[in-house]
Amino acid sequence: MPNNIERPRRAQHIVAVGLLVAVFVLLARAVLYIPMHDTGVASSIQDNLQISGVLNPVTAVLLNFRGYDTLLEIAVLVLAIIGVLSLQREGMLASGRLAPFADPALSLLTRILVPMMILIAGYLLWAGEKAPGGAFQAGSILGAAGVLVTLSGHVRPGWLSPAIVKIIIAVGFVVFLVAAIIPMFFDKNLLEYPLHLAKPLIILIETWLTFSIGMILVTMFISSAAPITDDYVRGDAT
Amino acid sequence: MENWPHWLVLVVMAPLVGAAVVPALSLRNRALAPWIALAVMSVTSLAALMLLVRVAREGLFSYVPGGWEVPYGIELRFDEFSAVIGIICLIGWLAVLFSVRYVEHMPNVVPDRIPYYYALLLLNMGGMIGFSVTGDLFNFFIFLEILSLSGYALVAISGERIAEMAAFKYLLMGAISSLSVLFAVGFIYGMTGTLNMADAASRLAGLDGSPAAPAVALGLMTVGFMVKAAIFPLHVWLPDAHAIAPSPVSAVLSGLVVKVGIIGVIRVQQIYQDSGVVDLAILNQLFVWLGAISIVVGAFFAIFQEDIKLMLAYSTISNIGYIVMGLGLASTYGVIGGSVHVFNHALIKAALFFAAGALIYRTGYRTLTDLRGVGKSMPLTCAALSIGAISIVGIPPTAGFLCKWYIALGAFEADQPFFGFALIFGALFIFIYYIRMVNAFYFLPPVRSEVVDAKEAPLSMLIPTLSLAALCLIMGLAGRIPLSFIEPAVMRLLNGAGG
Numbered sequence: 001m002p003n004n005i006e007r008p009r010r011a012q013h014i015v016a017v018g019l020l021v022a023v024f025v026l027l028a029r030a031v032l033y034i035p036m037h038d039t040g041v042a043s044s045i046q047d048n049l050q051i052s053g054v055l056n057p058v059t060a061v062l063l064n065f066r067g068y069d070t071l072l073e074i075a076v077l078v079l080a081i082i083g084v085l086s087l088q089r090e091g092m093l094a095s096g097r098l099a100p101f102a103d104p105a106l107s108l109l110t111r112i113l114v115p116m117m118i119l120i121a122g123y124l125l126w127a128g129e130k131a132p133g134g135a136f137q138a139g140s141i142l143g144a145a146g147v148l149v150t151l152s153g154h155v156r157p158g159w160l161s162p163a164i165v166k167i168i169i170a171v172g173f174v175v176f177l178v179a180a181i182i183p184m185f186f187d188k189n190l191l192e193y194p195l196h197l198a199k200p201l202i203i204l205i206e207t208w209l210t211f212s213i214g215m216i217l218v219t220m221f222i223s224s225a226a227p228i229t230d231d232y233v234r235g236d237a238t
Numbered sequence: 239m240e241n242w243p244h245w246l247v248l249v250v251m252a253p254l255v256g257a258a259v260v261p262a263l264s265l266r267n268r269a270l271a272p273w274i275a276l277a278v279m280s281v282t283s284l285a286a287l288m289l290l291v292r293v294a295r296e297g298l299f300s301y302v303p304g305g306w307e308v309p310y311g312i313e314l315r316f317d318e319f320s321a322v323i324g325i326i327c328l329i330g331w332l333a334v335l336f337s338v339r340y341v342e343h344m345p346n347v348v349p350d351r352i353p354y355y356y357a358l359l360l361l362n363m364g365g366m367i368g369f370s371v372t373g374d375l376f377n378f379f380i381f382l383e384i385l386s387l388s389g390y391a392l393v394a395i396s397g398e399r400i401a402e403m404a405a406f407k408y409l410l411m412g413a414i415s416s417l418s419v420l421f422a423v424g425f426i427y428g429m430t431g432t433l434n435m436a437d438a439a440s441r442l443a444g445l446d447g448s449p450a451a452p453a454v455a456l457g458l459m460t461v462g463f464m465v466k467a468a469i470f471p472l473h474v475w476l477p478d479a480h481a482i483a484p485s486p487v488s489a490v491l492s493g494l495v496v497k498v499g500i501i502g503v504i505r506v507q508q509i510y511q512d513s514g515v516v517d518l519a520i521l522n523q524l525f526v527w528l529g530a531i532s533i534v535v536g537a538f539f540a541i542f543q544e545d546i547k548l549m550l551a552y553s554t555i556s557n558i559g560y561i562v563m564g565l566g567l568a569s570t571y572g573v574i575g576g577s578v579h580v581f582n583h584a585l586i587k588a589a590l591f592f593a594a595g596a597l598i599y600r601t602g603y604r605t606l607t608d609l610r611g612v613g614k615s616m617p618l619t620c621a622a623l624s625i626g627a628i629s630i631v632g633i634p635p636t637a638g639f640l641c642k643w644y645i646a647l648g649a650f651e652a653d654q655p656f657f658g659f660a661l662i663f664g665a666l667f668i669f670i671y672y673i674r675m676v677n678a679f680y681f682l683p684p685v686r687s688e689v690v691d692a693k694e695a696p697l698s699m700l701i702p703t704l705s706l707a708a709l710c711l712i713m714g715l716a717g718r719i720p721l722s723f724i725e726p727a728v729m730r731l732l733n734g735a736g737g
Contacts, residue, residue: 030425030454035445040431041310048310068303068312072368072380075254079361079384082261083391086354163265170258177255180303190247192305 053198139213467499485595525566572648
């Protein structure tokens, strides 16, 4: 940033805050004025739940009724990571440690927490079929476990080769896409699963999505973090 | 053949899938990346062609992924306004071809990242195409995100000195606009319990109670799309982002991506016009004024630019001004002129940015002073640039003339002749700065030896530049075809009959 850019004045702050408050009040009032409706699509969702393949309405909407949107949401995640990879400095994925080995307390905590996080991610994935849960929640917990492991110095970001990282990033999208396209060869529409295959397909897709989402989140974190310098590592290793 | 139902899915999915395929297949051999991208764009263009034939034959049609019925399923919907995907595919294809040599030789681009560049370009295309063919509000938002995110990354990728700052400014403004669109989608869902656009329109019509909430939703959507379209005063992100991006990306951003904001405005108008819950007259009058101001402001700033790409970027603000003015006039001629200018301006601006990119590629310079005399060393590129300049000023018989003529007629038809004169005044301004450019390239003595010794642009750049310049002329002569094509959709929009 050049030095000649002036810091905003107090008056500017006041005007900006005033404007924000005004917009907030307007929006809040408008939200309160939203007329109640009793129709809408919610009843159709309930009516069709039994042919969606799963029992949780949220999962049914995400993976079946509005599967097209979810497929594209995954594309957005993959796009975000492509954007990050296209801008990162050289060889970040294969670089050194992000942190020195953690002190005993954090180190122990990591050893206890990470297996539990993996277990919870697995549970959320499995529960998503009939209760709140699913790939996005499970994937973010896996992602958090990955961040914890790298931040506590247990694992170097280069532990997995960049090629494997990229494959895991892409696998969820690819599996979903293949499952979406296959029905088109049987005279159905995109994403139109046969009734008896809907459940296994949804579980298959969700499982692979969990890995991809977790890996995307970890990679995003690693790509924007700076590795510690060589001096630091050497000093720490003694 | 055009009746195969899956063309509509293919046209959206091909570029998105292609974006994943390009980096994967070019891991071993980077040089493959542009050719895979070109193949993907060819498939997409074929699908788009089929869809255009079908909509011309039978009018609006739709497709439901998953086979779930509307309104709880998602609907892909193809109407006459969706035909904008034709120009998206054309310019996308040419931009990939143009990039082959251009990106390879950009000084600040790391070679390993080049496959990602093509992936981002394809994602951007897929985002715009999906956005134009959806009939679902949330789906609309997702595609807005796909095309915006890839746009930010494509600006930053050039590696120029201020690229990251320009991209960040673009990202901040873009994030605010996306959020306000998302918020409005939430509002509409809250009011109607549906996300399908046509269904929302009919449920909004049956809404009793105060129009405050629908009006706020309309306002939020409009502001969001005005940022994307860079309408004054929400245009501040545009000049840097469009000037700094690699030239083929500038052509895509300036020719196509800003038009997404216009398509968004049209879609919102379709919903509200059909429901009749809010009177659009005030909003339209606002569009007319902001359009007029955009025309003058864009032209005024363009006059003072030395950098040719900045000049072209400011000229985009003027031209978006023409388009929103035409839409805001809400008269038949005005809306037809505005809609067709979405198409024609894309042709013209892409031709201009391609030509500017070729000049920068061969000479390494980008200001009017440095580029003096380039007309003699690169005659074909400069001829294309001149045709683009004549066309954008709106001199007959070029593509720019007919739209501006229609918009001016629309102003008189709507009984607002003042804006007709504002439009002509703006065109004079625009004439001044393009004359400056042509004057520098052809008539002023050169100052740089590199410019005098420059070779004509390579074929992979000449083909896109010259073919678009030729289309600027052809569309001037065959301009009636798009005008009569869009007319039924415009009549439906204006009469609020299930647009």
